Amino acid sequence: MRYLLFFMLLSTHVMAHEKVVRTKADKLAFGKFTEQKHHPWPFALLSIGHNMQSYQDYSGSPYWHDGLDIRGQQEQSVFAAAGGKVVNIENYIHGNELYWEVAILDEEGFVWKYHHISKESITEEIKRSYQNGEKISEGTLIGNIVQWPMSSFGEVYHHLHLLVVAEDGRYINPFLMMEPLADTQAPxxxxxxxxxxxxxxxxxxxxxxxxxxxxxxxxxxxxxxxxxxxxxxxxxxxxxxxxxxxxxxxxxxxxxxxxxxxxxxxxxxxxxxxxxxxxxxxxxxxxxxxxxxxxxxxxxxxxxxxxxxxxxxxxxxxxxxx
Ligand SMILES: [Zn+2]
Missing domain, CATH: 2.60.40 (Immunoglobulin-like)
Structure with a gap:
């Protein structure tokens, strides 16, 4: 019984949230961020769940969230916020289906990492671009977000974890790449x-x-x-x-x-x-x-x-x- 409990706790933590996992796509980024960009959002979002500077501590070792949690509907379709070449499709936490990445290198050298895409939903166009280097355009369907098994504050938490990588492999704030939101709530x-x-x-x-x-x-x-x-x-x-x-x-x-x-x-x-x-x-x-x-x-x-x-x-x- 005790072992079972321990295992349950452990698996909850493993599945809990995303610590940054560097992938081979990060090294390809060469973009320099200078000013706010105006890319479209990958879908009509419900809300933001976490931003880059969010404090995460699920097991006693805190870390920065790094990406932007963009909350969507169950099986929400995700469209490329920027066009470019698909440079990675990877199960970056091996064996856990919640953690698939599709990464796209845009023309300015930014790598857009779309995390929590369901594997089965990744489109043929995305796979083809990854295989032959063909470019995809902004707005191309990437796939659907995976069903998130945990809720947070009593709400389902289906979300895209979006990371944007600039030169030197540095993550930059994805908000600065997107069309500003109509947010009137002051901190x-x-x-x-x-x-x-x-x-x-x-x-x-x-x-x-x-x-x-x-x-x-x-x-x-x-x-x-x-x-x-x-x-x-x-x-x-x-x-x-x-x-x-x-x-x-x-x-x-x-x-x-x-x-x-x-x-x-x-x-x-x-x-x-x-x-x-x-x-x-x-x-x-x-x-x-x-x-x-x-x-x-x-x-x-x-x-x-x-x-x-x-x-x-x-x-x-x-x-x-x-
Ligand atoms: Zn996240």
Missing amino acids: VINRIGLAKNHKPIDGGQVAGEHALFVEASDLVMHKKFILPPHKISYRIDKGEEKLVWAFVNLPSGKNDIDFIEDFYMKGTCGDYSCRKLLFNLNFSPEKPRGVMSLPLGPHEVEVTVEDIVGNKATKTFKWNVI
């Missing part, structure tokens, strides 16, 4: 506070070196699937605006774990039933868990969070250094 700042040893503390008084955190969330066409904002910035004591990060790509981009536990503070969660996002305002790739030593007395921070289409929220927090 929300739930609270701002002090932190010691990378952990939020209560109250508005602190002694010595400390950091600041913000709890914030964004929603795209949905009420429950909380996402991290696109951009976080702040000003201390009405000084210069400092950018924490804007997610054109991830802070390192070399893999799916670098800096995740520095950018997000202790107390963050992200799985099928818990999403709570605490951001470290003092994060930078140079000083991942940077701290401040401010003069004694009162201070004020003004935090701004912004979504990908430019909706913003701002909130201030005051504290005393004693």
